[in-house]
Amino acid sequence: MIASKRVFLICGLLSASLLSGLSPAPALAADNSAPDLLIRQLSLETLEAVKSDKSIQAGDIQKIINLVDTKVMPHVNFQRMTSSAVGRFWRQATPEQQQRLQDEFKTLLVRTYAGALTQVKDQTIALKPLRASSTDTEVVVKTEIRGKGDPIQLDYRLEKGAGVWRIYDVNVLGIWLADQYRNSFAQEIGANGIDGLIKTLADKNQKAAAGNAAKA
DSSP states (O other): OOSOHHHHHHHHHHHHHHOOOSSOHHHHHHHTTSHHHHHHHHHHHHHHHHHHOHHHHTTOHHHHHHHIIIIIGGGBOHHHHHHHHHGGGGGGSOHHHHHHHHHHHHHHHHHHHHHHHTTOOSOEEEEOOOOOOTTOSEEEEEEEEESSSSOEEEEEEEEEETTEEEEEEEEETTEEHHHHHHHHHHHHHHHHHHHHHHHHHHHHHHHHHHHHHHHO
16 A cells, blocks of 8 residues: 555665665765765666675665665655655654654665665666756756666755755656655545554564565
């Protein structure tokens, strides 16, 4: 109900363009001075990492999960992404509920990334010119995923805080990730409340973890 085919595609392309792990942290920090440079650096390193790591290609879920958690999430404002996905109900949640929502949503996305990343093959990424001024604190970086078939639009919303750029939403084929989840989240909250959404996410994550354990 919560993760549609479109979300799976989004996460697969996100994995292709965001997962890094080859270069040390200082290289990423240097490129964080500009949003398009950050996306470019992460994208190039990701494709190289996927192509050169046989464990990832073979579907080593735990390795992929660890890579996403340590390399992608530091470049994401996940509180803002979660609150946007939850929508107007976010303000009704207690601080404890907000934290639980963040934790379960993060686990859901990381596991979705992990499954989708194994589908990444020979794609390349093209960055479009950045249309922004030096004083902007929120920008959209536009890219294309190129491989077999038509190019696929992949855009990033980034915000600047404390001199650092972080991603807070992603657009694939005209649909922003937060918007994609907002409808299903609202339906679940309307039926079972905020705790009901938390339980649905937790149950889904536990089921995925059990399935991965059974395959190991």
